[in-house]
Amino acid sequence: MTPGFYARRLARPGAVLAPMAGYSDAPMRRLSAEQGALWTVSEMISARGLVLGNEGPDLTIGRPYPGEQDRVVQLYGAEPDILAEGARRAVSWFGASAVDLNMGCPVPKIKGKGGACLLLTPEVAYALVSAMRAAVPVDVSAKIRLGYDRVRAVEIAQGLAAAGASLITVHGRTSAQRYTGTADWDAVAQVAAAVPVPVVGSGDVTDLATLRLRQRSGVAAVMVGRGAVGNPWLFAQANGTLDREPGDADRARAALRHTVLNAAWYGERRGLLQMRKVLPRYFAHRPEWREALVGCSTVQDAREALTRLTGTPLAEDAGAGPAGELAGAPFMPSTSGYDESRP
Numbered sequence: 001m002t003p004g005f006y007a008r009r010l011a012r013p014g015a016v017l018a019p020m021a022g023y024s025d026a027p028m029r030r031l032s033a034e035q036g037a038l039w040t041v042s043e044m045i046s047a048r049g050l051v052l053g054n055e056g057p058d059l060t061i062g063r064p065y066p067g068e069q070d071r072v073v074q075l076y077g078a079e080p081d082i083l084a085e086g087a088r089r090a091v092s093w094f095g096a097s098a099v100d101l102n103m104g105c106p107v108p109k110i111k112g113k114g115g116a117c118l119l120l121t122p123e124v125a126y127a128l129v130s131a132m133r134a135a136v137p138v139d140v141s142a143k144i145r146l147g148y149d150r151v152r153a154v155e156i157a158q159g160l161a162a163a164g165a166s167l168i169t170v171h172g173r174t175s176a177q178r179y180t181g182t183a184d185w186d187a188v189a190q191v192a193a194a195v196p197v198p199v200v201g202s203g204d205v206t207d208l209a210t211l212r213l214r215q216r217s218g219v220a221a222v223m224v225g226r227g228a229v230g231n232p233w234l235f236a237q238a239n240g241t242l243d244r245e246p247g248d249a250d251r252a253r254a255a256l257r258h259t260v261l262n263a264a265w266y267g268e269r270r271g272l273l274q275m276r277k278v279l280p281r282y283f284a285h286r287p288e289w290r291e292a293l294v295g296c297s298t299v300q301d302a303r304e305a306l307t308r309l310t311g312t313p314l315a316e317d318a319g320a321g322p323a324g325e326l327a328g329a330p331f332m333p334s335t336s337g338y339d340e341s342r343p
């Protein structure tokens with residue numbers, strides 16, 4: 001692995017899958033990559049947990065699926081030595097193509113331990129980035145918000161670039177805003193115009209029209225988070241390989257495939273529990289189907305419900321696809337501090 005990952009991927013058109021604790025796991029990353037995401041970012045991983053905990057290369061939120069490529073591992077933390085060693089492990093254990101520093105998590109639980117608090121003490125973040133940069137032979141990046149409670153993203157992004165960040169992602173809200181209001185893409189564009197490294201913009205991109213609009217804002221690429229849950233086709237639309245909206249039959253097949261991948265990755269019981277928040281997102285336009293979809297506790301339940309609701313025949317092996325390659329792994333609890341019920 002060599003530096004230059006971001007520059008290589010940015011040579012193509014498309015969108016990026018956002019890091020989302022509780023969502024951007026191996027199954028979702030795989031579906032997004034298959035639809036042409038430029039790269040995907042893992043759920044955030046505690047650098048302390050990685051370095052000082054009992055975790056090893058099998059950690060479920062870090063481990064790549066077999067054959068996974070173009071995957072960035074995101075770390076959070078606040079200590080340079082720990083972040084440097086965490087970055088080394090992200091590369092050697094998990095095969096990270098690049099390592100990203102979380103500077104956006106607004107959850108108070110990790111206050112003082114990294115996340116958006118670093119926006120209050122950006123000089124700490126600069127030290128973290130340069131320590132990570134010195135530790136690994138791959139690109140290091142950072143994902144920020146516009147500021148903690150006031151906008152100061154230009155100054156912070158300039159400092160991060162000077163410290164060695166090869167790319168900066170900006171979520172167009174302050175930490176104090178959490179997820180309220182709308183993302184300020186003018187402020188994101190100002191950052192893009194002011195720093196010497198590529199800037200990726202994030203916030204409220206849920207459909208192709210919005211994506212195209214944001215692609216014209218001066219950013220190097222657009223990142224999609226919530227809008228990609230139950231809608232991996234957005235990546236194929238973003239890179240121009242799909243020019244129609246998926247129908248219910250496409251949705252049924254993809255939803256079943258996601259279910260099969262989840263069952264293989266987490267085990268059926270846990271995997272299906274996780275799917276309760278995801279399956280209805282494939283059919284956001286059919287709120288009346290929600291109850292039937294959240295009631296599925298086995299792959300067979302999901303197959304039957306999807307067949308009945310959409311009228312799409314889904315054979316016994318439908319959805320299996322290459323999923324079998326996702327060998328089952330013991331479930332390990334997420335170390336993230338995000339409140340997964342929030343969005």
Ligand SMILES: Cc1cc2nc3c(=O)[nH]c(=O)nc-3n(C[C@H](O)[C@H](O)[C@H](O)COP(=O)(O)O)c2cc1C
Nearest residue numbers: 018019020021044171202203204205224225226343
């Ligand atoms: C459930 C959830 C989990 C998230 N987890 C992370 C995370 O682990 N790291 C991070 O940098 N951002 C995280 N974010 C922020 C997203 O990456 C993204 O910047 C934000 O949701 C705005 O983009 P969107 O409107 O496309 O979702 C999370 C957001 C949500 C909704």
